[in-house]
Amino acid sequence: MDMGEKYEGAPRGLRIGDTAPDFEARSTIGPVKLTNFRKRWLILFSHPADFTPVCTTEFVALARQADDFEKRDCALMALSVDSLFSHFAWLRMIRDRFDVEIRFPIVEDPTLVIGEAYGMVSPQDSDSATVRSTYFIDPTGVIRAMTCYPANMGRSIPEMLRMLDGLQAIDAENALAPANWTLGEPLLTPPTQNLDEVFAAKDQTAWFLREASRGKRK
Incomplete structure (x- = not known):
């Protein structure tokens, strides 16, 4: 080698x-x-x-x-x-x-x-x-x-598959995978970096903790 x-x-x-x-x-x-x-x-x-x-x-x-x-x-x-x-x-x-x-x-x-x-x-x-x-x-x-x-x-083979699903999903959706996420469940939207959007959010967490689309394999 x-x-x-x-x-x-x-x-x-x-x-x-x-x-x-x-x-x-x-x-x-x-x-x-x-x-x-x-x-x-x-x-x-x-x-x-x-x-x-x-x-x-x-x-x-x-x-x-x-x-x-x-x-x-x-x-x-x-x-x-x-x-x-x-x-x-x-x-x-x-x-x-x-x-x-x-x-x-x-x-x-x-x-x-x-x-x-x-x-x-x-x-x-x-x-x-x-x-x-x-x-x-x-x-x-x-x-x-x-x-x-x-x-x-x-190793846990289901966890290896979950990790792979999560990595592929966040790439496809430009999103984040929450705790215990599995394929088909909602992903999270990256938090805003705009102060006006922070102040305009409907509640204290809506500007940084928001669901995105459901992760699906391409």
Whole structure:
């Protein structure tokens, strides 16, 4: 894999709004390059290791809901330190045991170079025990949201879908997503920045807390 010299001494973490670092590496579907996924959404997520109980439940759940991500024009890409052949063996076991095939790419990162570039692990770490990070990357390659779970806690697939729905809806409507928002519920209008509109509002909150249209997937 080739991360390029520009990631030497990379910072320990990325922030929302940063461009996702590009990389090219081997995966279970062949060589992949992150920038080849531009023009559609991408969820890049890491897992501590193959053949582990929590990771296995996550991958089975994601495989069973892969169509839900595809309907949202969102690709999935997984990453771990295990070798390509370990990935193959794990996917074969999952297929035989759970009757699901995982067709999204799982990238190998045995030297932790990708994990370090993304801040998933520190350059000083000797293993990937803390790695369970998720990056929601928009069609322009910008990181729009991130989550990080401990190694002993599995992700919520419904929450991954809710996050994706929310990001797509607020982009489409130029709006805000309130607490516990789900697809089809009202969004919020950004607050006015005009003092006359503040004084003219019908009540004390109407100038900054207003419903917009209902978020719908395009």
